Amino acid sequence: MAFIFRKKKKAEIAGPDETHDRILRQMVNACLRLQTRWARWMGKRTEHLSRKTLLLLLLVFIFIAGGYSSYLIGQSFQGNQANTFSVTPIKKPGHILQTGDAASQQEMIISKADYQRIILFRGYMDSIARSPTGKALYDSILLTRPGLPDSIRLIEKIYQSQTKK
Structure with missing residues (x-):
């Protein structure tokens, strides 16, 4: 009778390891x-090629790939620096650790002249929106x-927040 009143355990939420495993499993299945x-x-x-033709194609592939590999190995021992592979380091951007808000706040400095131009443009847009002839241009x-x-x-809000500081 005790088994009737036992609490059922809730299914655990998938942790980061389970999510990672599921993603990897999906990637492996996609590759397969x-x-x-x-x-x-x-x-x-x-399917229409004979066995001899397939073996001949395989041998040609092996000789070409092996020959090219031998050529690359031989070139590496010659010491000719012009044909060697070069490794260039990856440069980390300076703003990689900043959030989007912090990076945009530093660059958004609006001068008083720019703000005046914005006000004039907004006034122009309002005036053509109100006139019947300018409505088509506004639209x-x-x-x-x-x-x-x-x-x-x-832009107006950003400028106003700058002036408050």
């Missing part, structure tokens, strides 16, 4: 599917630049 498709495609292309500007009013408001 790709290999299977490639093998089927190659099988269809070579065409908004069609080509749909985020323009939002950008203007954002």
Whole structure:
């Protein structure tokens, strides 16, 4: 009778290791599917070839690959620096550890002259939006630049937050 009243354990939430394993499993399965498709495609292309032809093609491939590998090994011992592989270091960007907000705040310094130009442009846009003849021009500007009013408001807010500091 005790087994009826026992609490059932909740399924545990997948941890980072389980998620990582699941992603790796999906990648392996995708590679296996790709290999299977490639093998089927190659099988269809070579099913009409005889066994001797397949062996001849295999030998040609082995000799070409082996010859090229031997050539590369021989070139490495000659000491000719012109044909060797070069390793270039990867340069880490300076802003890699900053968040998007911190990086954008440093670069967004708006001068008073730029702010005045924004105010004049906003006034111009408001005036053509109110006039019946300018309404078509206003609509065409908004069609080509749909985020323009939002950008203007954002620039004004940034400038106002700069002046408060």
